[in-house]
Amino acid sequence: MGLTIHLQFSGGMELLFNNEKEKTVTLPDTFTPALATLKDLLPWMRDNLLSERAELFMQGDTVRPGILVLINDADWELEGELEYVLKDDDTIVFISTLHGG
Amino acid sequence: MGLTIHLQFSGGMELLFNNEKEKTVTLPDTFTPALATLKDLLPWMRDNLLSERAELFMQGDTVRPGILVLINDADWELEGELEYVLKDDDTIVFISTLHGG
Amino acid sequence: EWTHKESLDNDEISRFSRQLLMREIGVQGQLKLRNTTVLVVGAGGLGAPAVMYLAAAGIGRLGIVDYDPVEASNLQRQIVHDETRVGMMKAESAKATVNRLSSFCDCIAYNTLIESSNAMDIIRPWDIVVDATDNVATRYLLNDACVLAGKPLVSGSALRMDGQLTVYNHAGGPCYRCIFPAPPPPETVTNCSDGGVLGVVPGIIGCLQALEVIKIASGLGTSFSQKMLLFDATSGAFRTIKLRGQSPTCAICGKNPTITDLIDYVQFCGAAPTDKTPAQTL
Amino acid sequence: EWTHKESLDNDEISRFSRQLLMREIGVQGQLKLRNTTVLVVGAGGLGAPAVMYLAAAGIGRLGIVDYDPVEASNLQRQIVHDETRVGMMKAESAKATVNRLSSFCDCIAYNTLIESSNAMDIIRPWDIVVDATDNVATRYLLNDACVLAGKPLVSGSALRMDGQLTVYNHAGGPCYRCIFPAPPPPETVTNCSDGGVLGVVPGIIGCLQALEVIKIASGLGTSFSQKMLLFDATSGAFRTIKLRGQSPTCAICGKNPTITDLIDYVQFCGAAPTDKTPAQTL
Ligand SMILES: [Zn+2]
Numbered sequence: 001m002g003l004t005i006h007l008q009f010s011g012g013m014e015l016l017f018n019n020e021k022e023k024t025v026t027l028p029d030t031f032t033p034a035l036a037t038l039k040d041l042l043p044w045m046r047d048n049l050l051s052e053r054a055e056l057f058m059q060g061d062t063v064r065p066g067i068l069v070l071i072n073d074a075d076w077e078l079e080g081e082l083e084y085v086l087k088d089d090d091t092i093v094f095i096s097t098l099h100g101g
Numbered sequence: 102m103g104l105t106i107h108l109q110f111s112g113g114m115e116l117l118f119n120n121e122k123e124k125t126v127t128l129p130d131t132f133t134p135a136l137a138t139l140k141d142l143l144p145w146m147r148d149n150l151l152s153e154r155a156e157l158f159m160q161g162d163t164v165r166p167g168i169l170v171l172i173n174d175a176d177w178e179l180e181g182e183l184e185y186v187l188k189d190d191d192t193i194v195f196i197s198t199l200h201g202g
Numbered sequence: 203e204w205t206h207k208e209s210l211d212n213d214e215i216s217r218f219s220r221q222l223l224m225r226e227i228g229v230q231g232q233l234k235l236r237n238t239t240v241l242v243v244g245a246g247g248l249g250a251p252a253v254m255y256l257a258a259a260g261i262g263r264l265g266i267v268d269y270d271p272v273e274a275s276n277l278q279r280q281i282v283h284d285e286t287r288v289g290m291m292k293a294e295s296a297k298a299t300v301n302r303l304s305s306f307c308d309c310i311a312y313n314t315l316i317e318s319s320n321a322m323d324i325i326r327p328w329d330i331v332v333d334a335t336d337n338v339a340t341r342y343l344l345n346d347a348c349v350l351a352g353k354p355l356v357s358g359s360a361l362r363m364d365g366q367l368t369v370y371n372h373a374g375g376p377c378y379r380c381i382f383p384a385p386p387p388p389e390t391v392t393n394c395s396d397g398g399v400l401g402v403v404p405g406i407i408g409c410l411q412a413l414e415v416i417k418i419a420s421g422l423g424t425s426f427s428q429k430m431l432l433f434d435a436t437s438g439a440f441r442t443i444k445l446r447g448q449s450p451t452c453a454i455c456g457k458n459p460t461i462t463d464l465i466d467y468v469q470f471c472g473a474a475p476t477d478k479t480p481a482q483t484l
Numbered sequence: 485e486w487t488h489k490e491s492l493d494n495d496e497i498s499r500f501s502r503q504l505l506m507r508e509i510g511v512q513g514q515l516k517l518r519n520t521t522v523l524v525v526g527a528g529g530l531g532a533p534a535v536m537y538l539a540a541a542g543i544g545r546l547g548i549v550d551y552d553p554v555e556a557s558n559l560q561r562q563i564v565h566d567e568t569r570v571g572m573m574k575a576e577s578a579k580a581t582v583n584r585l586s587s588f589c590d591c592i593a594y595n596t597l598i599e600s601s602n603a604m605d606i607i608r609p610w611d612i613v614v615d616a617t618d619n620v621a622t623r624y625l626l627n628d629a630c631v632l633a634g635k636p637l638v639s640g641s642a643l644r645m646d647g648q649l650t651v652y653n654h655a656g657g658p659c660y661r662c663i664f665p666a667p668p669p670p671e672t673v674t675n676c677s678d679g680g681v682l683g684v685v686p687g688i689i690g691c692l693q694a695l696e697v698i699k700i701a702s703g704l705g706t707s708f709s710q711k712m713l714l715f716d717a718t719s720g721a722f723r724t725i726k727l728r729g730q731s732p733t734c735a736i737c738g739k740n741p742t743i744t745d746l747i748d749y750v751q752f753c754g755a756a757p758t759d760k761t762p763a764q765t766l
């Protein structure tokens with residue numbers, strides 16, 4: 001069995017992902033435990049889960065500006081960002097920041 | 102070592118307990134693991150932690166009306182109330198219900 | 203004469219465009235808001251933002267019950283009133299603010315102390331009741347009247363830096379008596395006159411009450427049946443706790459209710475429905 | 485001429501009695517509120533409850549910046565205005581409401597578009613700044629001006645059923661640019677005119693902004709430096725997340741800042757400071 005990852009979407013990010021706020025995915029065997037990183041997860045999400053245009057989610061090999069990423073409830077900047085090594089049962093949250101009032 | 106219990110106070114209950122919102126206590130050996138219940142904990146709290154008059158906390162052998170008790174985040178009524186058997190590392194929350202507006 | 207509408211007119215479509223744009227509300231949800239009647243009991247710290255946001259959102263008919271006049275010391279939190287209204291009845295003052303804010307809301311003021319003799323008549327015409335009161339006796343009265351009349355009760359409370367929110371008697375969930383079969387001893391009850399309150403704390407809870415009403419009215423459903431939201435303003439922490447379910451032995455909503463008509467709530471609680479009686483501090 | 489006070493007078497003691505009773509505020513905290521000056525930028529959905537609760541709580545001097553006139557479609561959420569104010573400048577309308585609510589608040593309206601040429605002059609006299617704006621360009625402008633002037637920035641935002649709150653540039657925490665060094669692509673930004681918003685959602689966030697201002701001003705301290713509160717109105721869920729700290733490489737608050745004067749924010753963001761420009765929906 002591959003890695004199981006819990007994905008959550010907030011602040012409108014869910015509109016890019018079939019309007020689902022939570023989704024638990026089992027990653028294919030190409031994601032090697034102890035090696036696969038967030039850098040691998042993002043294009044997999046883009047190709048397998050995204051229901052809107054890719055540029056609303058990614059820019060280059062990372063998320064586009066204005067998206068906050070949390071790894072197990074902490075800002076991903078504290079966890080190594082793209083280099084973070086995925087662990088089974090991780091929760092990754094994607095938050096679109098809001099600008100309205 | 103005795104049982105360790107995390108106590109939390111909310112809604113003004115903290116005013117009865119030295120104005121502390123959280124307190125972790127280690128219970129004495131008279132609290133036998135797998136036997137001691139909430140019915141034992143309440144008078145111990147009254148005698149060892151309470152800083153105000155006892156009738157503001159207890160009525161008979163239970164909490165006075167208007168106090169909600171949570172055991173590990175669930176209403177204690179779902180957990181057996183006074184008969185609940187204490188487990189190491191339990192979190193017990195006492196909430197004074199509010200009536201103002 | 204206020205009646206249900208079959209569709210929104212052009213003025214309503216323009217006024218509520220920001221809600222019509224949302225898939226969660228849309229035209230059908232907005233029409234449901236227009237056709238829902240809401241009674242807010244208490245035009246104080248909780249009722250102030252609740253009536254304003256309910257009227258603003260397009261609730262078609264809004265009742266406001268209060269028997270107190272506006273006092274200057276209320277204005278630290280009761281933003282539906284203002285200095286020109288000191289001495290006016292709170293229900294009238296709140297209605298005047300609602301009328302300025304929206305001509306799409308039919309607002310009715312009850313300048314009345316709600317009590318056992320009149321509560322059923324006051325509550326019966328309304329779809330949803332908001333408990334924005336400030337004392338134990340009126341909270342039991344409203345609960346029992348809502349159970350007897352079959353209305354959901356969106357209940358909020360606040361004191362000092364703390365707030366609480368829940369929805370009673372809705373969607374199979376518990377009523378106030380299911381959770382609190384006995385009233386608190388009067389000497390353990392603190393009101394805002396004695397304990398104080400930071401004005402924006404009931405403001406936040408009153409806004410959340412308006413939100414839950416809007417969710418029930420528009421068909422989104424409430425998040426707080428059999429759940430209670432606790433807010434600690436000092437730490438900025440919100441916490442949702444799961445409450446027990448509806449009790450088969452509840453004296454008012456159980457299988458064999460012992461209360462089938464409203465009772466004497468002052469006697470039951472040992473305290474009168476006023477925020478002004480000196481009480482001992484918790 | 486507004487000046488600092490050494491003590492509260494009898495009228496203030498009577499008016500703010502519910503806060504004086506609280507150990508968290510008391511006489512000293514209330515006096516600090518009286519001597520604190522707060523600038524609210526934006527008199528829209530967030531600013532509406534923020535200015536009312538700040539004035540009600542006893543903030544001594546309140547500035548309100550907005551350049552738009554009140555429109556009928558604003559009244560679904562902007563409860564500081566009303567139908568009699570349609571066409572009036574929002575800052576003037578909000579000031580009129582504050583003046584009715586409290587004679588203890590010295591309120592100043594700026595009927596001005598805040599931009600790089602005037603932002604430093606507008607911000608410099610104030611102790612705390614509230615970001616209640618509705619667009620990306622003004623959010624970067626306010627952040628940079630607050631860093632350059634050394635002011636805490638209490639930032640809120642809302643769209644549809646979602647709200648966010650944080651405090652930037654305070655107590656060693658990060659600024660907006662520390663978290664978001666690059667602006668979002670314009671085509672990913674949705675404003676309330678395009679995406680819609682349930683009115684009470686900015687109401688709740690605006691109340692929480694007022695609360696954090698009051699906590700900073702009274703000495704209680706904020707709960708949201710280097711933290712962000714997320715609110716999902718559909719589920720009633722609040723969540724607090726921990727943000728990265730202040731960045732040594734931040735272009736404005738870092739060790740070697742590359743931005744030492746306000747820049748061209750329209751060019752930087754690729755979008756103008758208006759909620760009205762049609763933009764693609766996210
Ligand atoms: Zn019941």
Ligand SMILES: [Zn+2]
Nearest residue numbers: 659662734737
């Ligand atoms: Zn920075």
